[in-house]
Amino acid sequence: MGRNAMRLDGIGSTIFAEMSALAVRTGSVNLGQGFPDEDGPEEVLEAAVAALRGGRNQYPPGHGTPELLDAVIAHQQRHYGLALDRSQVVATTGATEAIAGALLGLVNPGDEVVVLEPYYDSYVAMIQIAGGVRRPVTLRAPDFRLDLDEMAAAITPRTRLILLNTPHNPTGTVLTRTELEGVAALAIEHDLVVVTDEVYEHLTYGVPHIPMATLPGMFERTLTLSSIGKSFSVTGWKVGWASGPAELVAAVEGAKNWLTYVSGGPLQPAAAVALDQHDAFHQKLAADLHGKRDLLCDGLEALGMRVYRPDGTYFATTDVSAFGHADGRAFCLALPETAGVVAIPSQVFYDDQDEGRHLVRWAFCKKPSVIEEGLRRLGAADLSAG
Secondary structure (H helix, E strand, O other), X not given: OOOOOHHHOOOOOOHHHHHHHHHHHHOOEEOOOOXXXXXXXXXXXXXXXXXXXXXOOOOOOOXXXXXXXXXXXXXXXXXXXXXXXXXXXXXXXHHHHHXXXXXXXXXXXXXXXXXXXXXXXXXXXXXXXXXXXXXXXXXXXXXXXXXXXXXXXHOOOOEEEEEEEOOOOOOOOOOOHHHHHHHHHHHHHHOOEEEXXXXXXXXXXXXXXXXXXXXXXXXXXXXEEEEOOOOOOOHHHOEEEEXXXXXXXXXXXXXXXXXXXXXXXXXXXXXXXXXXXOHHHHHHHXXXXXXXXXXXXXXXXXXXXXXXXXXXXXXXXXXXXXXXXXXXXXXXXXXXXXXXXXXXXXXXXXXXXXXXXOEEEEEOOOOHHHHHHHHHHHHHOOOOOO
C-alpha cells in the first residue's frame, strides 16, 4: 500500500515542472511554461525593495494589506464599474491558492463542478482534493467556442458551481458576451455559484474581456479570481486575490487560513503600486504580446503545423498530427533531443483524450529573439516520428 492519501491518487507533479526541468537538462529553448523572460515595471520592483527595507517582513493581515485590498477595489471600479469594500476582497498566494480556497471553501464531497475542458491543471487537482466531481464542457478545435447546450447538459441536481477561465488557458479563447450571458442564465436558473479565473484579464488581442460579475444578476453569485503575475510580468511573486460577495470571499478566506494563512508581506504593497499606478504597463504588454503571438504563429504555420491563433493569454495551440507521432506528448518528449525546444502537450489538460491527443501548447511570452531561436531550431530539425 502506498503512503499517499487516496485524495492524491493520479495527481503527480505538474506537466510544467516536468517539461521545464527537461528544458534545463537539455539546454532547450523553453516555449512551454508560461513565464516571461523580462521583469515588470521598475517602480514596482523598487516598491518591493522599499517594503523589504522598511520593515514589512512580518505577517501581513490575514485578509491582505490595506494597500492591496484598496488597490483591488479601485482596479475593479476603474476597469469594470464594480463597487466593492474590503470585506469583498481577500489576498491569496497567487490565483492558484484562490482556486484552491474557492473549491475547498465551496465544494462538499460528491458535489459536481462544471468546468471548461481543456483545464488548467490545478482545477483537476483541487476539485479532486475537495472531494468534488468534475463535469467537463469541452472547447473544441478549430474555434474552441463554448457550446451552451453541452453546458446545460452537464448540469445536474448535484452541480454546486461552474468554474470558468476566461481568457482561457490553454486555448486562448476569450468568452464573448453572448457566451457569458448563456452561462449566467444557466447559473441563475439552477442557483449556482460561478467562480471565474481571470488572471489574463488584461492580455487580450483585439477582443474585450468581460467579467462575469458585470452581467445583470451575477455579482451576487460570482467569485472573481485574479493576480498580479501575468498582467505585470512578476509571475514568481504569487500575489493574487478573490473578490465578490462577502459570503463567497469569506469561504475562500476560511480555507486559505489553513493553507498559507498569509504570504508575500513586502510584495502586497508593491502589488498595490502596480495596480494603482501602472495600467500603461499591461496595455503595452498586451500590444507587445500581440506581435509576439503573430511571430510565433506565423513561424509554426510555416513549419507545417495547423495553428489555432488565440485571442488572449500567453499561449498558442497547434495540431502536430501531420508529423506522425502517436500523440502530442510523444512529440513534446522527442522535441528537446531532436530540436532543442520544449513545448507542452495539451492532452494532459483533457479527459477527452481523443480531442486533445495531437494538440500542443506553445508560449509566446518571451523575447522575440528567443521565439526566433526556437523557430530556427524547429526549422532545422526533422520533426517527424522516427
